Amino acid sequence: MTKENYYNSEADFLYNYDPTIFDRPSTSVDIVIFTVFHETLQVLLVQRANYPFKNQWALVGGFIDLDNDETLEDTAKRKLEEKTGVKTSYLEQCFTIGNKNRDPRGWSVTTVYFALLPHHNIKLTPGKGAINIKWSSIMKNKVIESLAFDHSEILRQAIERLRNKVLYTSLPAYLMPEKFTLGDLQKVYEIILDHTLETKSFRRRIAKADILEETTEMRQDSKRPAKLYRLKNDIDTYFFLRTIEGAI
Amino acid sequence: MTKENYYNSEADFLYNYDPTIFDRPSTSVDIVIFTVFHETLQVLLVQRANYPFKNQWALVGGFIDLDNDETLEDTAKRKLEEKTGVKTSYLEQCFTIGNKNRDPRGWSVTTVYFALLPHHNIKLTPGKGAINIKWSSIMKNKVIESLAFDHSEILRQAIERLRNKVLYTSLPAYLMPEKFTLGDLQKVYEIILDHTLETKSFRRRIAKADILEETTEMRQDSKRPAKLYRLKNDIDTYFFLRTIEGAI
DNA sequence: GGAATAGTGTCTGTAAGACAATATAGA
DNA sequence: TCTATATTGTCTTACAGACACTATTCC
Helix, strand or coil, rough: CCCHHHHCCCCHHHCCCCCCHHHHHEEEEEEEEEECCCEEEEEEEEECCCCCCCCEEEEEECCCCCCCCEHHHHHHHHHHHHHHHHCCCEEEEEECCCCCCCCCCCCEEEEEEEECCCCCCCCCCCCCCEEEEEECCCCCCCCCCCCCCCCHHHHHHHHHHHHHHHCEHHHHHHHHHHHHHHHHHHHHHHHHCCCCCHEEEEEEHHHHHHCCEEEEEECCCCCEEEEEEEEEECCCCCCCCECCCCCC | CHHHHCCCHHHHHHCCCCCCCCCCCCCEEEEEEEEECCEEEEEEEEEECCCCCCCCCCEEECCCCCCCCHHHHHHHHHHHHHHHHCCEEEEEEEEEEEEECCCCCEEEEEEEEEEEEECCCCCCCCCCCCCEEEEEEEECECCCCCCCCCCCHHHHHHHHHHHHHCCCEEEEHHHHHCCECHHCCCCCCCCCCCCCCCHHHHHHHHHHHCCEEEEEEEEEECCEEEEEEEEEECCCCCCCCCCCCCCC
């Protein structure tokens, strides 16, 4: 019979509860922050100031602030804002990895989020725990840097999730600046999917989704001007009933 | 300058690492174990032997065994086997909930999995921490029991995820006994989706997925006998390119 | 007019929805 | 035969793919 059985009530139990932190795994949050520029999908990396993996590049992440974070998502948002200044963005929980070996300090669990940011108006600041911060381009599901912990694998899985979801959602809209053309948006789909798309099909889909509104403005780079659109207010991510087949 | 900066190497840092310097949230795994019988989607519940929420019903779950579990999924599998005797089943990580309030003992993180089991050949045993165990039928995304912690909300979200995925995958195949008819399989789809399906469309989809093989046997309940099928060996979940629209 | 990019028309193919038609058992 | 369930036929509809065609700019 354990000591636990002697408590008379929930209140009694809680009063005497001793959180023995020694048998708990380390718990953290990592955020794969994506943006698109220079015709490439980019991910935000920080250079670690401290051990372990001191000086190595890593995904943005950190520990829960048990006093100030109300939820796991708060931790993710706090870290995102600390590094980019961005308060709101598309943020989605991706998956959680927990095992004995991913951290040399022992059993460790990390919940991975991914964020999609327009590239404009972002001021990167290394912030706490980092000596450097930068965007790194993703080529063949990788960055050229050798990442700390299992972050290369986390990145690979996050990219896979993003790609997969782009095949049947309007997610890339969250990567666009305030005003953009349909050509711009198609280009972003193509960059993420690493595949060209049929213009006609693409425009049909976007029209169906009904997530954009025309502006009166046009943009002209060189030849025929293109109409500028903006994302409608308070629009949810649109889920198409069919996936883009041509990009698989 | 923190003490950390005095370490000379990764090895030096790790040798001196004290796992208590950061406060850690409690970390657990919960498993929403689904099956289908009596024309109803069912979920496995255990009655808690200990505080908090002593005597209340809850989802199957537990803490990570830092010495014996290699991964988070190991924890889920261990708990699944402890309660059902089932060693292998469809098991998918669903999401992770972490916040200050879900556990009266304080900051707590739980990673939720869902499992799909055929109903046959399962021996329920309460096991450690439970005084009772049973299947409970899901009606309107709920069970009638008032569940411990935030388990009602976890259940609701897990059901939503399952429903959504059934619209474009062959997941219900994992709920079937060894041999079953196409009518049986359609019925399971319909129970989960809470919607009747068009037989012709359903059969076309299943044929396309190519996940079943005919047996030579037929089953006759009363009227015309139906052909018995079994799931092909080593078949992955099939992802359809279109969702079932009639059930939305 | 020619080149380049923006944007449309339209035909084909695939698979879902709807529902009628046929098949095979017991009573 | 009639009834119930299993199974198939087939017409319609929605939307993706393919690609030709038109529109608007600069040179």
